[in-house]
Amino acid sequence: MQFDEFVRQLDGAVGTKATAAGDRAVWTDQARTATVTAVPPRNVSVALAENGRELPPTTWYPVDAALVPVVSKRIAEFFGKR
DSSP: OOOOHHHHHHHHHSSSOOOOETTTEEEEEEEEEEEEEETTEEEEEEEETTTTTTEEEEEEEEEEEEGGHHHHHHHHHTTTTT
């Protein structure tokens, strides 16, 4: 699975569309931001921030269709959607 396809699947699962450019996709909701960044060779990092302050921990996942539900759940819960 490629990074862009991973992000497209996350968009559908999270329920909002990311602003994507190159190796980064960003979801925003008022004061909250979730950033998914491609980390070669086949991983992504997921960073969450509130009011401009990054919230630890940044987590890493393989780019794998099976992990879309895990990553999307983390992002959706952060935005209070689940």
